[in-house]
Amino acid sequence: MKKKLKIGLVGFGVVGQGLYDVLQKSPALDAEIVKICVKNKRQRALPESMFCYSGEELVKDENINLVVELISDADAAFHIVAAALRNGKDVVSANKKMIAENLAELIKLQEEYGVSLLYEASACGSIPVIRNLEEYYDNDLLLSVTGILNGSSNYILSKIFEENKGYAESLKEAQELGFAEADPSFDVDGFDSLFKLVILTAHSFGTVVNPEEVLHYGISNISDFDIRFAREKGYKIKLVGQVEKLEENKISLFVLPRLVKKDKYIYNVEDEFNGVVIKGLAYDKQFMFGKGAGGYPTGSAVLSDITAIGHDYKYEYKKKNFYKEFLYVQSGEIEIYLRYRKDEDLAHFNFISISEEYTGPEYNYKIGLISIKELLAIKDHLREMDIFIAVTRKTLNY
Amino acid sequence: MKKKLKIGLVGFGVVGQGLYDVLQKSPALDAEIVKICVKNKRQRALPESMFCYSGEELVKDENINLVVELISDADAAFHIVAAALRNGKDVVSANKKMIAENLAELIKLQEEYGVSLLYEASACGSIPVIRNLEEYYDNDLLLSVTGILNGSSNYILSKIFEENKGYAESLKEAQELGFAEADPSFDVDGFDSLFKLVILTAHSFGTVVNPEEVLHYGISNISDFDIRFAREKGYKIKLVGQVEKLEENKISLFVLPRLVKKDKYIYNVEDEFNGVVIKGLAYDKQFMFGKGAGGYPTGSAVLSDITAIGHDYKYEYKKKNFYKEFLYVQSGEIEIYLRYRKDEDLAHFNFISISEEYTGPEYNYKIGLISIKELLAIKDHLREMDIFIAVTRKTLNY
Numbered sequence: 001m002k003k004k005l006k007i008g009l010v011g012f013g014v015v016g017q018g019l020y021d022v023l024q025k026s027p028a029l030d031a032e033i034v035k036i037c038v039k040n041k042r043q044r045a046l047p048e049s050m051f052c053y054s055g056e057e058l059v060k061d062e063n064i065n066l067v068v069e070l071i072s073d074a075d076a077a078f079h080i081v082a083a084a085l086r087n088g089k090d091v092v093s094a095n096k097k098m099i100a101e102n103l104a105e106l107i108k109l110q111e112e113y114g115v116s117l118l119y120e121a122s123a124c125g126s127i128p129v130i131r132n133l134e135e136y137y138d139n140d141l142l143l144s145v146t147g148i149l150n151g152s153s154n155y156i157l158s159k160i161f162e163e164n165k166g167y168a169e170s171l172k173e174a175q176e177l178g179f180a181e182a183d184p185s186f187d188v189d190g191f192d193s194l195f196k197l198v199i200l201t202a203h204s205f206g207t208v209v210n211p212e213e214v215l216h217y218g219i220s221n222i223s224d225f226d227i228r229f230a231r232e233k234g235y236k237i238k239l240v241g242q243v244e245k246l247e248e249n250k251i252s253l254f255v256l257p258r259l260v261k262k263d264k265y266i267y268n269v270e271d272e273f274n275g276v277v278i279k280g281l282a283y284d285k286q287f288m289f290g291k292g293a294g295g296y297p298t299g300s301a302v303l304s305d306i307t308a309i310g311h312d313y314k315y316e317y318k319k320k321n322f323y324k325e326f327l328y329v330q331s332g333e334i335e336i337y338l339r340y341r342k343d344e345d346l347a348h349f350n351f352i353s354i355s356e357e358y359t360g361p362e363y364n365y366k367i368g369l370i371s372i373k374e375l376l377a378i379k380d381h382l383r384e385m386d387i388f389i390a391v392t393r394k395t396l397n398y
Numbered sequence: 399m400k401k402k403l404k405i406g407l408v409g410f411g412v413v414g415q416g417l418y419d420v421l422q423k424s425p426a427l428d429a430e431i432v433k434i435c436v437k438n439k440r441q442r443a444l445p446e447s448m449f450c451y452s453g454e455e456l457v458k459d460e461n462i463n464l465v466v467e468l469i470s471d472a473d474a475a476f477h478i479v480a481a482a483l484r485n486g487k488d489v490v491s492a493n494k495k496m497i498a499e500n501l502a503e504l505i506k507l508q509e510e511y512g513v514s515l516l517y518e519a520s521a522c523g524s525i526p527v528i529r530n531l532e533e534y535y536d537n538d539l540l541l542s543v544t545g546i547l548n549g550s551s552n553y554i555l556s557k558i559f560e561e562n563k564g565y566a567e568s569l570k571e572a573q574e575l576g577f578a579e580a581d582p583s584f585d586v587d588g589f590d591s592l593f594k595l596v597i598l599t600a601h602s603f604g605t606v607v608n609p610e611e612v613l614h615y616g617i618s619n620i621s622d623f624d625i626r627f628a629r630e631k632g633y634k635i636k637l638v639g640q641v642e643k644l645e646e647n648k649i650s651l652f653v654l655p656r657l658v659k660k661d662k663y664i665y666n667v668e669d670e671f672n673g674v675v676i677k678g679l680a681y682d683k684q685f686m687f688g689k690g691a692g693g694y695p696t697g698s699a700v701l702s703d704i705t706a707i708g709h710d711y712k713y714e715y716k717k718k719n720f721y722k723e724f725l726y727v728q729s730g731e732i733e734i735y736l737r738y739r740k741d742e743d744l745a746h747f748n749f750i751s752i753s754e755e756y757t758g759p760e761y762n763y764k765i766g767l768i769s770i771k772e773l774l775a776i777k778d779h780l781r782e783m784d785i786f787i788a789v790t791r792k793t794l795n796y
Contacts, residue, residue, distance in 0.1 A: 022680050026538040028721045120534075126681035128534040135533065135711075136518075136526040136702050140424040265687070268666070282420050282698035283524035286688035289663070291681060300680035304534050311716075313533075316709070323426045 005031035005310055008064035008089075010055060010080055011071035012038050014178075015094060015121075015302065018295030019068070022303050031306055034063055037080075055080035059087050066309055067091045068302060074098040085109040085117060092305040094121035094298055100195035104208045107317060116314040121301035123196040124149060124274040125292040128304065130315075132288070133203040137278060138318045144244040145204045147276035148269045149196040149255075151293030152180040152187035153219050153239045158270040160227055161236045167222050179272050179293060189383060190218035190239060193255040197241035204243055205251050205326040206319030213330070215376045216255035221388045225363045226339050230390075235259040237390055238266055251326045254372065257390040259337060330373050335393035339365045345385040350374050367392055403429035403708055406462035406487075408453060408478055409469035410436050412576075413492060413519075413700065416693030417466070418444075420701050429704055432461055435478075453478040457485050464707055465489045466700060472496040483507040483515060490703040492519035492696055498593035502606045505715060514712040519699035521594040522547060522672040523690040526702065528713075530686070531601040535676060536716045542642040543602050545674035546667045547594040547653075549691030550578040550585035551617050551637045556668040558625055559634045565620050577670050577691060587781060588616035588637060591653040595639035602641055603649050603724040604717030611728070613774045614653035619786045623761045624737050628788075633657040635788055636664055648727045652770065655788040657735060728771050733791035737763045743783040748772050765790055 009016055016036070023031060036051050037058040044051070052058055059067060059080060067084040071077050074097040081098065084091050086109065093099060099106065099119050110117050120130050124147065133145070148154050152174055159170035171188070174180035186192050194216040202208050219239055230237050238260045243253040260267050265287045269275035274292030279285050291297035319326075333352060340346050341363055354368035375382075375389075382389065407414055414434070421429060434449050435456040442449070450456055457465060457478060465482040469475050472495040479496065482489050484507065491497060497504065497517050508515050518528050522545065531543070546552050550572055557568035569586070572578035584590050592614040600606050617637055628635050636658045641651040658665050663685045667673035672690030677683050689695035717724075731750060738744050739761055752766035773780075773787075780787065 018680070022539070025679055028538050126684060128530055131534055132526055132530070135706070136529055138709075139701055139705050140426050141420070141698060141701070280698065281423055282416070282694040282701070284689055284695065286524060286686070288684070288686055290684035296680040297682065300539060300678065303537055303539070303680070307537050308533070311536075311714070318709070 003310055003312070005066045005306060006064050007031055007033045007306070008058045008061060008067045009033050009036045010058065010067060010069045012036050012044070013070065013072075014295035015298045016070045018299030019070070019302050022296065022299045026303065029303075029307055029310065031310065035061060056083065059084040059089065065089055066306065068306065069093040069095060070302070071095070074101060078102050081106070081117070082109060085113050085115050088113055088115060090116045090309045092302055092309065093117065093119045094302055095119070096122040096192065096195040096199060100198040100211050103199070103202055107208070110314070116309055116312075118305035118308060118313070118315065119199070120305050121298045123199050124276060125151065125290065125294070126297035126301050127274055127276060127288050127290040127292070128301070129200065129276050129288060130203050132278070133200065134315055134318060137204070137280065140323070141280035141282055142204060142245065142278070143281065144242060144279045145200050145276060146240060146242040146266070146279070148238055148266050148274055149193040149241045149292070150187050150239060151272035151274060152184065152192070154269065154274070154292075155179045155272045156188065157219065157237055157239065161231070162270065166224060167219075185220070188218045188220045190216040190255040193239060193241045197243060197253055197255055201243045201251065201253055202317070203315070203319065205245065206317065206321070206323055207251055207326045207328050208320070209253065209328045213328070214253055214255070215372055215379055217257065217379065217382050217389055219257055221383060222257070223339065223363070223388060226388045226390070229337070229339070229365065230259055233259070235261060236267060238269070240266065240391070245326070246329065246332070249324055249326050250329045252329060252332050252372070257388075259390050259392050330376055332372050333369045334372060334391055335367065335369050337365060337367050337390045337392050339363050339388045341386045345387050348378055348381070348385070401708055401710070403464050403704060404462050405429055405431045405704070406456045406459060406465045407431050407434045408456065408465060408467045410434050410442075411468065412693035413696045414468045416697030417468070417700050420694065420697045424701065427701075427705055427708065429708065433459060454481065457482040457487065463487055464704065466704065467491040467493060468700070469493070472499060476500050479504070479515070480507060483511050483513050486511055486513060488514045488707045490700055490707060491515065491517045492700055493517075494520040494590065494593040494597060498596040498609050501597070501600055505606070508712070514707055514710075516703035516706060516711070516713065517597070518703050519696045521597050522674060523549070523688065523692070524695035524699050525672055525674060525686050525688040525690070526699070527598065527674050527686060528601050530676070531598065532713055532716060535602070535678065538721070539678035539680050540602060540643065540676070541679065542640060542677045543598050543674060544638060544640040544664070544677070546636055546664050546672055547591040547639045547690070548585050548637060549670035549672060550582065550590070552667065552672070552690075553577045553670045554586065555617065555635060555637065559629070560668065564622060565617070583618070586616045586618045588614040588653045591637060591639045595641060595651055595653055599641045599649065599651055600715070601713070601717065603643065604715065604719070604721055605649060605724045605726050606718070607651065607726045611726070612651055612653070613770055613777055615655065615777065615780050615787055617655055619781060620655070621737065621761070621786060624786045624788070627735070627737070627763065628657055631657070633659060634665060636667070638664065638789070643724070644727065644730070647722055647724050649724045650727060650730050650770070655786070657788050657790050728774055730770050731767045732770060732789055733765065733767050735763060735765050735788045735790050737761050737786045739784045743785050746776055746779070746783070
C-alpha cells in the first residue's frame with residue numbers, strides 16, 4: 001500500500017529545516033527530499049545541487065511526486081500549489097492563509113486532477129484536529145469546535161496573566177523567543193486564528209466560508225485596565241475561535257477575545273500551546289492539546305501528512321459531500337465587555353441591552369448584548385478605536 | 399464511497415441502547431439496525447420481530463453486512479465475532495477483553511476474509527486514540543503512550559483525593575452511580591486498563607502482547623495511610639497504563655498506581671474521564687481528554703466506527719506491517735513506594751536500592767528501585783498481601 005515519495009520542498013525556513021531533520025529520524029518512511037526550491041542563492045548546509053530557484057521548474061520535475069509547500073507568501077504559495085496539483089502531484093502545505101483564502105478552488109483542483117492536498121499543519125500545529133474532524137467526528141453529533149488556535153497571542157496572554165507582565169513587554173518577549181513575528185499583526189489581531197477557523201469549519205460542517213466575511217478581532221488593543229478587570233473577576237482573557245452549529249442547518253463562527261472562567265478546558269492552555277474543544281451529542285466534550293507553533297511541532301504534522309500521502313490518503317471532505325449543507329449566517333447576538341474612553345467610540349456600538357456599566361477616571365466599560373452583524377459591519381475599524389472587546393457570555397438567540 | 403449498512407446488533411445493554419438512541423440522531427448515516435441478538439426473551443420497548451436469540455443465526459443472516467458486538471462475556475463475544483468475520487461481515491466491537499486476548503487471531507481473520515474489525519470504543523471510550531495512533535502517529539517519532547485508561551477507578555480516586563473520602567465509601571458511590579460494577583475487580587484491579595493498554599500497544603508499536611505476560615496491579619488495596627502519604631507529599635494517586643519505546647526496538651508496558659505530581663497532564667484528569675498523553679520526537683507531548691465510560695460516550699465511539707465501516711475503513715496495523723518489529727521485554731527497573739505491615743510480606747520484594755524507609759505504629763513503607771521482572775513473578779499474589787504499591791519514578795535503566 002505504500003508508495004515511494006520523491007519530495008520537492010518549497011521553502012527552507014524554520015519548518016522546512018525542521019522537517020528535513022525530522023525526516024532523518026524516520027527511516028521507516030520511504031520518502032526522500034530530492035529538490036528544495038528557495039528564493040535566493042546563498043551558502044547553505046546542503047549541497048547546491050539540491051536547490052532550485054523556480055517553483056515552476058520544481059512542479060514540472062518528473063522525479064518529484066509530492067510537493068511540500070512551506071513558504072509564508074500566500075499568493076506565491078497558491079500559485080505553486082495549484083500548478084503542482086494540475087501537474088498531477090500530491091501536495092502537503094502548512095499555509096493557513098493560502099488554504100483558507102482558496103479552499104473552494106483547491107477542493108475543485110483535487111477532484112479534477114485526482115490528487116491529494118493535505119494540510120494538517122495549517123491548523124493547530126501538531127494537534128491532528130483536521131484529521132479527527134474528517135475521520136472520526138464525521139457524523140451528525142458534532143455541535144461545536146472551540147479553540148485557542150494561535151500560539152503567539154496565547155504566549156503573550158500567558159505572560160500577562162501568569163507573570164503579571166504588560167502587553168508590550170510580553171509581546172517583546174514573544175518576539176525575542178521567536179514566538180511572534182516582527183510585524184505581529186497576523187497573530188495578535190486574529191488573522192491567523194481566523195484562517196485556521198475557516199479551515200476547521202470546512203472539515204467540521206462542510207461549509208467553505210470566505211474569511212473576509214467572518215468577524216475577527218484580536219488582542220493588540222488590550223490595556224492594563226482590561227487585564228485588571230479580568231483578573232478581579234477571576235477570568236483570564238484568551239483569544240478564541242469558535243464554529244458552532246445552530247438550528248436548521250446553520251452555523252456561526254468568529255474569532256474574539258474571551259473572558260474565560262477556571263472551569264473551562266481552555267483556561268489552562270498556556271504559552272505557545274493550542275487547545276481545541278470538540279463538543280457533540282453523546283460524547284459531550286473532548287479536548288485535544290499540544291504544541292501549536294514552532295518548527296518541530298509543525299514539521300511533525302507535515303511528516304504525518306507525508307506519511308498519509310504514502311498510504312494514498314485523501315481528505316474526502318465528508319461533511320461537504322455526504323451531509324446536508326450548513327449555511328454560514330451572521331445573525332445572532334453575543335454579550336461583550338466593551339472598554340472605551342470616548343463617547344464617539346461608544347456611539348459605534350448599538351447595544352440591544354446592557355447589564356453592567358462603569359465610568360471612571362481612566363476608562364469606562366459596558367457589558368451588554370450586541371448583534372454579531374453590527375460588529376461585522378465595523379470590524380475593519382475596531383482596531384483604530386481606543387477600545388477593547390471581549391466576549392463575556394457565549395452566543396445567544398440565533 | 400458510502401455503502402448502506404445493515405446492522406446486526408449483539409447485546410442490548412447500556413451501550414447497545416445508547417447506540418440505538420444515537421443512531422436515531424444521525425440521519426446522514428445510512429445505517430439501520432435490522433436485528434438485535436439478546437440472551438433472553440422478555441418485554442422490551444422495541445417490537446419482538448427485531449430480536450433474535452442466537453448469535454449463530456445472526457452472523458449467517460444475509461440481510462446483515464455489519465455485526466456490532468456489545469456484550470460483556472469475552473468468550474461468547476469472540477465466538478460470535480470470529481464467526482461473523484468468517485462469514486464475510488465487518489464487525490465493530492467494544493469488548494476490550496475479547497480484543498486483547500485474541501488480537502493475533504483477529505488480525506489474521508481480517509486478512510484472511512478481507513473484512514474489517516474496528517474497536518475504537520474498546521479503549522478510552524469516546525477518545526479516538528486507536529484511530530490517531532493508527533493514522534496520525536504512524537511514524538518513527540512515537541516514544542510513549544501513557545494514560546488514565548479506566549474511568550471507574552479514576553472516579554474512585556477522584557472522590558478520595560478531591561473530596562477526602564475513603565476507598566470503600568468512594569467505591570460504593572461509584573457503584574451506586576453505575577460507574578463501577580457490583581464486582582469491581584475488573585476495573586479497580588487494573589484488568590480493564592491492562593486490556594486497553596495491550597490494544598494501544600498493538601497500534602502504537604505493532605506488537606501483539608499476551609495480557610497475561612504484563613505486570614498489572616490496581617487500587618483495591620489502597621489504605622488511608624497511602625492516601626495520607628500521597629497527600630502530604632503533594633501527589634495524587636492515579637492508576638496509569640504506559641507503553642514506552644526503549645532502545646534497540648524494545649518496548650516495555652505495565653499498569654500500576656502512580657504518585658502523580660501537579661505538573662503532569664494526567665494530574666487534572668478527574669472523575670470518569672480518561673486522558674492519554676502521546677509523547678514523541680518533534681511534537682513533544684500531546685494530550686487527549688474525554689469521557690471514558692458510560693453508554694453514550696461509548697455509543698458515540700461505536701457510531702464513529704460504524705461510519706468508518708461505511709467508508710470502507712480498515713485498520714492497516716501499520717506499525718506491525720510497515721515497521722521493524724518491537725519486542726516486548728520485561729527487563730528494567732522502576733522506583734516504587736511499598737507500604738507494608740509484616741516482614742513476611744516485605745520479604746517478597748528484592749529491592750535493588752532503597753532511598754527512603756519508614757516504620758511506624760500503623761504501617762511501614764520503603765521507597766526504592768525494584769526490577770519489573772521480580773514484580774511480574776509475584777503479580778498474582780500482590781493483592782493477597784497487606785501491601786500497596788505505587789510507582790514514584792518512571793522506569794529506569796533498561
